Amino acid sequence: MTGTNMVFVIKWYIAFFFAASIFAMSCNGHGRLVEPPGRASAWRFGFQTPPDYNDHELNCGGLSRQWQRYGGKCGECGDAWDLPEPRPHEYGGHWGKGQIVRSYLPGSQMTIRVELTASHMGYFEFRICPNPNAKQSCLDENVLSILNGSPSQPNESDLDTRFYPRNGSCIYEILAQLPDFTCEHCVLQWRYVAGNNWGMCGNGIGAIGCGPQEEFRSCSDIALTTEYLHPYLSPINPPPSQSNGMSANTKHNTVNIQSYKLKYICIILLLLILILVCVVVMSIKFHNHNSFCIPQFCNNQKKYLFWNSSQHNNFICDLFKKNITLSNDKLDDPVHKLGD
Known part of the structure; x- marks a missing residue:
């Protein structure tokens, strides 16, 4: 293997290791609604609902599926639009069991918590529908106003119905205003529109956060009632x-x-496994390279040393002969002068 090929192999393994590292670090999810617990996450709090280990990935089937195939359409609770109704996280679906997880007074302020495990900027929105079989048109009638949030970095241009998670991956606590109506079974929708993709803005200028963005949703079953119910309902069994x-x-x-x-x-x-594999492969490549180059190098060195030694010996002999001749000349001159 030539030196150029060795450099190419080294670069290839470095690129592979870097890509694998990025992939490994990006294996985390994105976010989930934890207060009140969403339908996909209620099992984490002791409710007898089916576990959903991917409750942090309710992203409408993915960016390309949502936008390129269905023009931005998404299930109300984060399922892909093309799934048969009721979709898995909708009322009547696999995770839509109708388990009421929290109760609030109408017109009161509610605390919402969202856990982001991979922040993509963007914003949160929250909606309520007084119907367990909530459709988007019903949810859009009651967009909650955001009163406060933490941690937060507010800007003057922020809308009062949106919370902007600008502090990376953490648990965000939002204070929202509930509508002044009662319902024994309401649906709270969390909608997270990310903002890390490049697209065209409304003014025709391209920028990050414009155009189609990845979207996450989650639904939580709650109640708005004037009757006394503890806000943290005990789970069944x-x-x-x-x-x-x-x-x-x-x-x-x-x-x-x-x-x-x-x-x-x-x-x-x-x-660590990737590093070990790279080291082993590099060692094998280096060994194969040396097994080919070292004998040839040694033979060349022997030839060079033999030739150099011969030339050196010849040079010493010639120099010795010349010195003898010169010394004879120097000894002859005084004799001739004395004879004269």
Whole structure:
């Protein structure tokens, strides 16, 4: 293998290692509605609902599926538009069991928490429909006003119905204003429109955040009633850990921490394996290169040393002869002068 090929192989493995590292680091999800818990996440809080381990990836089937195939259409609760109704996370679907997870007073202020595991800028919106089988037209009639949020970096141009997650990946707490009506079974919709893709703005200028963007949604089943109901409803048949005094939120946080630790350990192990593979391959390539080059190099060195040694010996002999001749000449001159 020539030096040029070796350089090419090294560059290829470096590029492969870098791409694999980026892929591993991007394996995290994006976000989920955790307060009140969404239909896909209620199981994390002890509710007897089917577990959805991809509750952080309800992104309408993906950017290309949502926009290139269906012009931006999406299921109300984050499912792909082309799935048969009721879609998996809609009322009557696999995860749409109608489990009421929270109760609020009409016209009160509610605390919403959203967990982002991979922030893509953009904004949040929240809507409510007083019908468990919520359609987007009903949800659009009640867009909640955002009163406050943390952490936040507000701008003067921010809309009062949007919260802008500008602090990266974390849990955002938003204070929103509820409408002044009652419903035994309402649906709260979280809508997250990302803003990290390049597109054309309305003024014809291209910029990040303009044009089609990736979108995430989640639905939560709540109640707005004047009757006394604890805002944190107890789950049906709570797990044994909760009867020992551990709250659902504490358990959820513990599970999250453990899952994140396991995820990062897997990423580190993957990177170490990639490094080991690269080192082994490079060692094999280097060994093959040396097994071909070293004998040839040694033969060339032997020939060179033999030739150089011969030339050196000849040079010494010639120099010695010349020195003898010169010394004879110097000895002859005084004799001739004495004879004279």
